[in-house]
Amino acid sequence: MIDIKVRVHDRFSVEFKIGYLVQKNLKANDFMMNTWIFIPNSLDINSFTYGKTEFYRHAKSNIRYITPIYTLSELRNEEALPFRFLEVAFHELSADHSQENLAETEYQIKMFCSIVKSALRKEADQIIKYTPESDREKAIDLYIEQINDITGKYRKLKDILQDSGLYEEVVTLHSFGDEFLSNLIEFQTYRLLELIKQKDIECYNRIEDRLMLLIRHERKYKKQHQYQTIEKNSPDHNRAVFFRMRLLKKFVESHLFLNAYKKKDGQMAEQVYYSIAAGISMIFATAIAFSFQQKYGNFTMPLFVALVISYMLKDRIKELARFYFVHRLAKKYFDNKTVISIKDTPVGWIKEGVDYITEDRVPDEVMAMRDRSDLLEANNRHTAEKIILYRKLVRINGQVLDENNQYDISGINDILSFNISGFILKMDNPEVPLAVPKKDKGYEIIRGERIYYLNFLIQLRYEDKIDYKRFRLVMSRNGIEGIEKF
CATH class of the missing domain: 2.60.40 (Immunoglobulin-like)
Incomplete structure (x- = not known):
């Protein structure tokens, strides 16, 4: 599909x-x-x-x-695979401070954050597009509860590694994921507010304070942990904070990208056809030379003229044959x-x-x-x-x-x-x-x-x-x- x-x-x-x-x-x-x-x-x-x-x-x-699909309801459950994998990685790193376990922990942090990003977006779309108006307010309250549960569990994970020899490195990786999640919650909640405002103004008036409280809580949390926040009167027009947001996004999503090596398609076939084109032109030139040599002998003016003409035509025949084969190749091969x-x-x-x-x-x-x-x-x-x-x-x-x-x-x-x-x-x-x-x-x-x-x-x-x-x-x-x- x-x-x-x-x-x-x-x-x-x-x-x-x-x-x-x-x-x-x-x-x-x-x-x-x-x-x-x-x-x-x-x-x-x-x-x-x-x-x-x-x-x-x-x-x-x-x-x-394609990011694995989970709902916020599934992710708040401690038995959900993303959280279990993440927790196991932290415990294994606590027991064995190897670089291999550190790399696995980094991978699980990135995967967890990517899955939460996808789940948050889908939850906001679900509330707007598919939740009946009568149930929308309850769905938003549940949205807030689920976010608090998920971020609470994630933020407690670093306590596992208090005595780890790699504590500083892991805390840095954990904080990258933490800051990314906080930015994500703020962005998606603003988006949800705007969509509700456009579609259901009565519901918006009832839930605005609750969603804004969630946003203010995240902004306060970011300031307490020295994470950058968007400010209205920023001297640099929030240039630095937006640049950092982009870097965090690239960091979190880097594990999802596959290695890609691009090359020209049909290179071997192209060289074979070019060799055939050269062979065809050489057959023509050699045939002309042999026939004139047989008829007029060596070191004669007719043979000299024939060799010059055959040489001139040889290159043209070669280019025409190459042109023909290139178009034949284009039908069978890609660029x-x-x-x-x-x-x-x-x-x-x-x-x-x-x-x-x-x-x-x-x-x-x-x-x-x-x-x-x-x-x-x-x-x-x-x-x-x-x-x-x-x-x-x-x-x-x-x-x-x-x-x-x-x-x-x-x-x-x-x-x-x-x-x-x-x-x-x-x-x-x-x-x-x-x-x-x-x-x-x-x-x-x-x-x-x-x-x-x-x-x-x-x-x-x-x-x-x-x-x-x-x-x-x-x-x-x-x-x-x-x-x-x-």
Whole structure:
């Protein structure tokens, strides 16, 4: 199964979070994703102005585990696996102050914090989207209780290592997780408050004080432990605290990322075909030389002319043969192959390729989903949209993935961030003056927005299942204005 989520990452980037859910008993879980990008002709995007090099420069991919799923209710229970693993790691480090046990404790701290992060986000979404209004207030009270229980248990863990020879190192690691959790609670609680305020103002008025008390408690705790806090009148506009938050996030989530080694796909086949091309050109040149030598003899002017011409044509034949084989290779091979591994153990690979294609090579079902308006269809007869096909083929070894993890890992996420700055170079001004009549008499000038649409049609394949998704990116010269999902 393939799951895909799309969001605007920043002003100039859109993020595709692609989840590949594997069957653990299979060595070869194969997934395919084809993405057709329809680009307005006015942006002047083509193979000359925006080639493969530019495309890959603007596409950044991070490959990581899908975080194990737990609820806050499960995590508050001391028998929950994440807390048990964490507690065992602390006790083992207390008994044996080895670097191996220290590394295991660091791993369990990171894993616990990552799982809590996912659980907090899901709990807030559950309260807003699925909890009936009559039960929402009770759900929020439970949310507060669960957070207090989870953080209380985590913060007591460092007491286990009072006499440890590695006490300072472990306390530092523990404090990183503690600060991350406190920042996380503050962020998600503000988010929950804002969502409730938008959806259920009566509930917001009843629970605001309780949730703000939780936030104030965390802020007080952070100040007591010399953790940085966001301040309204910060001299550096909270630059330092936000920078530290980013570092803590990277620290906590670093264990989720898999090793990735990218190389060109089909290198061996390419060299073989290039050798064949060189051989074909050499056969031609040698045949010309032999035939003229046999007919006119050695050291004659006709032989000299024939050798010069054969040498000239040899290089052209070689290049033509290489050109032919390159296009044959492009149909069979991809541009890049990324080998993904857990430490030194390969767990699979991802192949990707990008090409400009013509409309007649786009499947009918994709063109139907593109759903052009009559006016756009008429314009396309003169200035057709450019179409980029971005292909991905993924293979994951479910057995290796399962054998190398303590937790129940359901698959991997491929987080693809795509920067659109290369598409805005030839856009017109984002604002245009427009005239409208006044109510009484005369007219006035107002400002309108000039936008462009980038359509993404995505085909997802796994086993015999095929699914399609469509997203439309709304852009202007100022960057991304929004994203529409169909």
